[in-house]
Amino acid sequence: MQPSLYVSLSGQMALMRRMETLAHNVANVNTAGFRAEEIKFEELISQKTDAPTAFVSGGSTFISRQAGDLIRTENPLDVAVTGDAWLSIQGPNxxxxxxxxxxxxxxxxxxxxxxxxxxxxxxxAPIQLDPTGGTPGIARDGTLTQGGVQRGALGLFTIPEQANLTRFENSGVIPDMAAEPALDFNRVGIMQGFMEQANVNPVSEISRLIQIQRSFDSVSNSITQAEQTLGNAIKTLGETS
Incomplete structure (x- = not known):
């Protein structure tokens, strides 16, 4: 097969993977706290042809840490995290x-x-409040009070920038490096009565989907043309031999 066909196929596979991540992002545009999935591609150089040939790698995905917009809900049991920090939950594993x-x-x-x-x-540890103590107040540092009595505090954690994040359900993550308790509440904190929306811009993501679909179609046409050229060449050689 011609190197150009391999190059086109590698590009087509990369575009397909990007379309899948964009579609997943758009599907979760209304998921509170959702972090968009991005993908990074690298160029691979093959030396198996007369001239070095560049291919697109399969790509590596990563979860964007960009914050989403905050909206006020007035629900005292809704909190939004400000800054680059996370709430901790007990998953099944x-x-x-x-x-x-x-x-x-x-x-x-x-x-x-x-x-x-x-x-x-x-x-x-799980957070236990007084079920008869009324609506809790939640301070910026996560401290929980009921009737002026402190009942505990939400754990607020920072995840190292170099950590790789694995998605847990829709809006959660599991890092491959230990998270640390947040200490600087001037940089991070809690806002009671708010929630964070997904960090997905639906208009931008849909526009990117359209652009990638067009690129995918263009690559498909290139593959078809390359196959036709190869077929014609084989036919011509067969007729002249």
Whole structure:
């Protein structure tokens, strides 16, 4: 096969993968705290032809840490995290971290996510409130009070910039490096009565989807033309031999 066909196929596979990530982002545009998935491609050089040939790699995905917009909900059990920090929750296989701060309180007074996971304090313990203590107040540093009495604190954590993030369900992540308790509440904090939207711009993502679809079609046409050229060449050689 001609090197140009391999190059075109590698480009087509890369475009297909990018379309899949964009479609996933658009599907979660209304998911609170969702972090968009991006993809990074690299150029691979093959020396197996007379001249070095550049191919597109399969690409490596990563989760964007860009913050989403905050909206006021007035729900005292909704919190938004400001700055580059995360809430900690107890997943089925250990700790996970999320920017979706919408919470519920069980009849026993335990704070959980809307999907039922325990919300943890800075020491990794579930947070227990007084079920008869009324609406909790939540300070910027995560401190929880009921009737002027401190009942605990939401754990707020920072994840190293170099850590790779694996998605946990829709809005959570699991890092491959240990998260650290947040210490500087001038840079990060909690806002009660707010929630964070997905960091996805639907107009931009759909525009990118359209552009990539056009590029995909263009590459497909190039492959078809290359195959026709190769077929014609073989036919001509066959007729002259």
């Amino acid at each position: 250990g700790r996970a971290y999320t920017r979706d701060g919408r919470m519920t309180m069980t009849p026993e007074g335990e704070l959980r996510t809307l999907t039922g996971y325990q919300i943890l304090d800075v020491g990794g």
